Amino acid sequence: MRRALVPILLLLTAPIAHAGDLTIRQRTMLGGVAPREETQYAHGTLLVIDAPDSRTIVDVDARTMRVADKQRRTWFEITFDDLRRQADAVERRAGAMPPKERKMLDELIGGNGTVTLVPTGRKETIAGFPATEQALKGGPFAGSIWATEAVAVPEGVRRWRELSADSTSAAGPARPLTQALAQVRGLPLRTSMTANVGGSTFATSTEVLEVRKTPIPREVLQVPPGFTRVAAPKVE
Numbered sequence: 001m002r003r004a005l006v007p008i009l010l011l012l013t014a015p016i017a018h019a020g021d022l023t024i025r026q027r028t029m030l031g032g033v034a035p036r037e038e039t040q041y042a043h044g045t046l047l048v049i050d051a052p053d054s055r056t057i058v059d060v061d062a063r064t065m066r067v068a069d070k071q072r073r074t075w076f077e078i079t080f081d082d083l084r085r086q087a088d089a090v091e092r093r094a095g096a097m098p099p100k101e102r103k104m105l106d107e108l109i110g111g112n113g114t115v116t117l118v119p120t121g122r123k124e125t126i127a128g129f130p131a132t133e134q135a136l137k138g139g140p141f142a143g144s145i146w147a148t149e150a151v152a153v154p155e156g157v158r159r160w161r162e163l164s165a166d167s168t169s170a171a172g173p174a175r176p177l178t179q180a181l182a183q184v185r186g187l188p189l190r191t192s193m194t195a196n197v198g199g200s201t202f203a204t205s206t207e208v209l210e211v212r213k214t215p216i217p218r219e220v221l222q223v224p225p226g227f228t229r230v231a232a233p234k235v236e
Contacts, residue, residue, distance in 0.1 A: 022151075025210040031203055041216045050220055057221065068223045075223045076232040086234065114138050115180040117145070126189040127208045134184070136193065141177055143193035149186035151211065 022042040028051075029035040041048040045060040055068040065083075068075035115138030122133040129148040136143045192205040 021214065021216045023212040023214060023216060024208055025212075026206050026208045028206045029204065037209070039220075041220055043216050043221055046221055048220055055220070055224065057223070066223055068227055070224070073224075073227050074230045075227045076230050078232040082232065115141055115176040117180050117183055120144070127211055129187075129189060129211070131189050136180065138180070139176055140196045141193060143191065145181075145184055145188055146190035147184055147186040147188045151187040 024040040024042070026038055026040065027035050028038050036052065038049055038051045041050065047058040047060070049056040049058075053070050055070065057066040057068075058064075059066075063080040064077055065080070066075055066077045115136065117134045117136055120133045120135050124131055124133070124146065126146055126148070129150045131146040131148045133144055133146050136145060188206075189208045190206065192203075194201055194203045
């Protein structure tokens with residue numbers, strides 16, 4: 001279940017915004033791994049997260065996600081319906097547990113909790129834009145999100161957030177998180193989040209370093225040439 005939360009956390013906090021082409025350079029940290037820089041591209045209903053070792057392409061219209069492994073030179077495609085079915089399967093397995101064990105699991109991962117976003121009143125300039133902070137808390141999650149309303153968020157982003165919520169199990173612990181993040185106003189510029197699941201902690205943080213409104217090279221909007229398609233991994 002912890003592994004199932006990882007791609008959702010990363011993509012929900014991705015700073016997609018603006019109706020035209022937008023390039024966002026940001027620094028990301030996962031757990032204790034050294035921080036790395038990623039570049040995100042927003043083009044119409046496409047969101048691309050390009051990192052040194054991978055490229056993820058989300059197509060909101062097609063309801064698909066393509067993930068390319070630059071080291072293995074392979075890629076796979078998974079649909080949002082596939083993600084929802086896998087999340088539901090995990091929840092069904094948890095639901096089949098004896099009542100006592102299921103109660104312990106819910107207490108452990110905060111399965112019955114709610115996640116809230118509360119403005120803190122703090123303000124700061126990040127990557128040249130005025131940003132305000134909202135504290136995130138509930139269930140196994142805690143953190144904060146700094147966002148700016150100086151960059152317009154189009155209708156496509158609203159649809160993306162709805163699709164993200166649909167891809168999680170209706171009863172799973174990620175559902176309250178997606179619902180809370182759907183309420184974020186503006187473009188996220190800095191996020192920090194932890195999830196305490198199963199006695200261990202998953203932490204992620206991002207900070208936008210630069211935002212450019214320039215035409216996007218078409219080659220970054222697709223899987224690199226010469227990569228081999230493989231079957232999508234199962235989300236356990």
